[in-house]
Amino acid sequence: MSALFLNPAHRAWLILMIATGVTWWLGEVGAAGTTAIVALLAIAFAKGRLVILDFMELRGAPLMWRLLLEGWLVVVSSLILLAYWISLK
């Protein structure tokens, strides 16, 4: 049981599974609009970050590489948010 918390990969896997369930559920209940989009993007961002830090194991990598990958997440989420914001106007 303690291994679950000691190994960041186990923790990341568990959170990723639950977060995927939440995304699926938001689809099931037909969540739409600004709040839903922000929530879905926030979940995708958090999931992506776990993959980058705990699966790709960039937590201990030179800062530049960590920032490049995390920066990609920021840019992609921002562009999607911008496009959806335009569509809501």
Added chain:
Amino acid sequence: MTDTSLALDPAEMPSARRLPGDLAIWVFILAEMLAFAVFFASYAFARSKDVEMFNFYQQTLDRNAGAFNTLLLVTGSWFVVLAVQAAHRDDSRAAARRIGLGFLCGAGFLTVKVFEYAAKFGAGISLSTNTFYMFYISLTFFHFMHVILGMVILAILWVKTRQGAYGSRDAHGLESGAAYWHMVDLLWIVLFPLVYVMR
């Protein structure tokens, strides 16, 4: 004492910041991610021009299949990071077994996707049906090809790991292939909510 320090991943040791795998694979990964970023943004902006049409056809997608495929890729990625950890402990047998399990998750993903495509193509949907399906088919197929490439890489890593090519002294090749596999996972984590859920 010695055992503890050996069991530590070099990346976790203080003042030993290192990039897993080879520099070249990370440059390649960034180039791939850039291409997908352009693709994702194109989808989002194309949608903003015709929201109702995109929302309408999005409802025809199999969200259960998409979510299940996310679970498969996440689990496949998890097996592969555990394989890298096993290689760092010089446990090639466990490493190879986990790479094999990661490969099976990829195969599961492709199977689900093939059924999904069969249902869509069977309904007469094609790239030229409308802008939404053009994006849905091309985006997911572009990603599909990356899953296949990732699985080819895993197959090579499986053979080499069984031969004992990777260990605590050098696991660069394994780490490089693993990084690519995680990228395939990362891309789907954005693609699934974007194309299947967001409305």
